[in-house]
Amino acid sequence: xxxxxxxxxxxxxxxxxxxxxxxxxxxxxxxxxxxxxxxxxxxxxxxxxxxxxxxxxxxxxxxxxxxxxxxxxxxxxxxxxxxxxxxxxxxxxxxxxxxxxxxxxxxxxxxxxxxxxxxxxxxxxxxx
Numbered sequence: 410x411x412x413x414x415x416x417x418x419x420x421x422x423x424x425x426x427x428x429x430x431x432x433x434x435x436x437x438x439x440x441x442x443x444x445x446x447x448x449x450x451x452x453x454x455x456x457x458x459x460x461x462x463x464x465x466x467x468x469x470x471x472x473x474x475x476x477x478x479x480x481x482x483x484x485x486x487x488x489x490x491x492x493x494x495x496x497x498x499x500x501x502x503x504x505x506x507x508x509x510x511x512x513x514x515x516x517x518x519x520x521x522x523x524x525x526x527x528x529x530x531x532x533x534x535x536x537x
Contacts, residue, residue, distance in 0.1 A: 425438075
């Protein structure tokens with residue numbers, strides 16, 4: 410309670426007993442209790458009013474947005490076996506594309522070679 414230990418509370422009780430006496434102490438304690446209760450009620454109402462006026466709920470919900478995004482990202486993440494399967498598919502697709510390019514390049518090289526060979530053949534026949 411207010412960061413006070415039992416020793417401090419006993420000391421305050423003894424001082425209040427000496428100051429007010431045993432006859433008035435119960436009524437003083439009752440009055441202090443009412444004041445503390447009213448003070449707590451007033452501060453709670455004030456804090457609610459301030460939160461409502463400045464839109465603290467909206468601010469807190471916007472601050473919680475990154476946490477919500479993280480939760481959604483966790484839901485979007487694929488299971489490891491699905492990731493591995495898709496990775497294998499992509500690697501296979503890349504290998505197929507590379508093989509296709511090599512095949513096309515070899516076809517181009519083959520089609521170019523006969524033309525150059527034909528030129529050499531025609532040059533040899535015109536020389537001889």
